[in-house]
Amino acid sequence: HQVVAEGFLDWARFHEILSALVVSATVALVGLAIASALGMVFAILMSQAPWIERAFYPWAVVLQTIPILAIGPLVGFWFGYGFWSKTMVCVLIALFPIITNTLFGLRSVDPGHHDLFTLRRASRWRRLSRLEFPGALPAVFTGLRISAGLSVIGAIVGDFFFRQGEPGIGRLIDDYTRSLDSGPMFVAVIVSSVFGLAVFWLFGLAAHMIVGPWHESGRR
Known part of the structure; x- marks a missing residue:
């Protein structure tokens, strides 16, 4: 009752949370778009040239193992505390799953299909x-x-470190925690979780529409 009354029914407070969600959503989606583009490009290059994989894949693994709570302050020291620093945190946390899954998919093609393309003398492109x-x-x-959910987490974590500009949902959660304002804090957590689920569901819908007609993973 306290959560509903102080968070959802208090329009001024709920509007503040929604405005912060828009800021964090923008950061998360821009970071996810950049991570998707970079991850797919690197995965394609690795699949085409083994020396590129040997040169870059270990660094991608190292990047994945570094705690984001440790690398966040370093990003702030080097690049400031604004929008693009938050976006960079999202890119760093969302990049590895895209690289690994894309590379796995590129190498999982049926060898018989490769033989058919070889018989037809198909070019590499x-x-x-x-x-x-x-x-x-x-x-x-x-x-x-996977990266969609991680990108939302990255945007929230970035708000804890980078407090310049418009407040995001992570900054509000931190402020509510400091002031022991538990009702709005729960609402902010719920709203951010719902946004993460919505982004996850949208990519699932896109997979169903694009992959579903010919692959059983999309039909399920």
Whole structure:
């Protein structure tokens, strides 16, 4: 009752939470878009040239193992405390699942299909665009769904460190915690969780529409 009364029914407080959610959502979606583009490009390059994988994949693993709570302050020291620093945290936390899932999908194509393209003397670009990348789409969407949730977490974590500009949902959670304002704090947590679920569901819907007609993972 306290959560509903102080968070959802108090319009001024609820409007403050929704405005903060818009700020964090913008950061999360921009970070996810950048991470998706970079992850797919790196995965494609690794699949085409083993020396690129040997050179870059270990660094991607190292990046994944570094705690985001430790690297967040360093990003602030080096690049400031504004919008793009928060976005960079989202990119760092969301990049690895996209790289690994895309690379796995590109290498999981049926060898018989590769033999068919070899018999037809298909170029490397034609093999990638007509066989490998379409075949990797189920794995790509799996990586995107994982990274979507991680990107929301990155935007909230970034708010804890970077407090310049408009407040995001993470900054509000921190402020409510400091002031022992538990009702609005629970509402902020609920709203951010619902947003993460919505983004996850949207990518699931996209996978169903794009992959579903020909792959059982999308139909389920």
